[in-house]
Amino acid sequence: MALKVGYVPYLHAEPFYFDMERRGLELVEKLPSALAEAAENGEIDAGPLPLVDGFRLQDRFEPVSGFGLASVQKTGSVFLYASQPVEALQEARIGVMDGASTSLWLLKVLLQLKYQVQPSAYVTLQEPHDAFLAVGNRGLRQRRGARGFPQQYDLGEAWYQWTGLPFVFSRWFVRRDADARDKALLEDTLYVALEDGVNAMYQLSSPREELLMLPREVMLYIQGFRYFLRMTEQRAIEQFQHYLKQLEEVR
Ligand SMILES: C=C(O[C@@H]1C=C(C(=O)O)C=C[C@H]1O)C(=O)O
Incomplete structure (x- = not known):
């Protein structure tokens, strides 16, 4: 078989x-x-x-x-888009695109341990959110930015800058x-x-x-x-x- x-x-x-x-x-x-x-x-x-x-x-x-x-130094497709700089995401609601699994855990690690912010909830993209995680081909299509969310972070890049890995x-x-x-x-x-x-x-x-x-x-x-x-x-x-x-x- x-x-x-x-x-x-x-x-x-x-x-x-x-x-x-x-x-x-x-x-x-x-x-x-x-x-x-x-x-x-x-x-x-x-x-x-x-x-x-x-x-x-x-x-x-x-x-x-x-x-x-x-990813070596950045992903080019796993992005956090936010209405404010990441340091201001305390108590924020974070939308998560379908498909994300490890990338969601990477986001949690970065927010809580690197940037020391604790969001209030991780929600679907259909619910109101202050920031959102994009992955895969949808992340790629949005690589130049997302309207209404002026701050953009490549999670692979944030990880590399933090750990060198x-x-x-x-x-x-x-x-x-x-x-x-x-x-x-x-x-x-x-x-x-x-x-x-x-x-x-x-x-x-x-x-x-x-x-x-x-x-x-x-x-x-x-x-x-x-x-x-x-x-x-x-x-x-x-x-x-x-x-x-x-x-x-x-x-
Ligand atoms: C690098 C990416 O990662 C994808 C996201 C994964 C996850 O969140 O578990 C797993 C494998 C990758 O296909 C991407 O979406 O661009």
């Missing part, structure tokens, strides 16, 4: 899927925030799970080598009891992704109209990510876990 793989419909995730359908893997579209549940209830066997969700699924899912997604958003996981040959196939398609998937994004000849991006902008955006997690990214994960623990303690 072909593995069912969670497909995140974001531009920066496209390299991962470059070789998958051709090799017989079945893609199931999911926002990052829906991947963990889909993994738990058997809708998918593998996928780039948000870092925070990966922590709690480790008994049934194992990492696929070092594959994952990290990249930020890890997701890691590839596969069901521990999946067939060994299926696991090997998945891993191999991800190695192809690292080379050919990323290269394909560097060699686009036409603009991505829906995202208002020229080929060169796509290239620069993709260059801002790492698709394989090494020592520095591992240290970044540990640093983030340390802050998540601190967040629990101050609550």
Whole structure:
């Protein structure tokens, strides 16, 4: 049986899927925030799970080598837009775009521990809000700003300025009891992704109209990510876990 793989419909995730359908893997579209549940209830066997969700699924899912997604110095698509400077967001209501999971925890860590402000609530975008978190392709489309919210912060950049580290958003996981040959196939398609998937994004000849991006902008955006997690990214994960623990303690 072909593995069912969670497909995140974001531009920066496209390299991962470059070789998958051709090799017989079945893609199931999911926002990052829906991947963990889909993994738990058997809708998918593998996928780039948000870092925070990966922590709690480790008994049934194992990492696929070092594959994952990290921003190096900034994301270009994970933004907080605010009506006032971030230091003034004490008691503010923060809207959160569908899809956010680890990025929401990154926002909480930054607000409470870096900027020392405690918002009053995290709400949906349909409810009134003083600031909001944008991710994925909607974040990309709004990269030049959001009307009514003059302050804009790239969360990957805020994290990098604070820690000097990249930020890890997701890691590839596969069901521990999946067939060994299926696991090997998945891993191999991800190695192809690292080379050919990323290269394909560097060699686009036409603009991505829906995202208002020229080929060169796509290239620069993709260059801002790492698709394989090494020592520095591992240290970044540990640093983030340390802050998540601190967040629990101050609550
Ligand atoms: C870098 C981004 O991060 C995405 C957001 C994630 C999350 O919030 O859990 C997980 C993986 C990424 O696909 C983005 O949205 O641009």
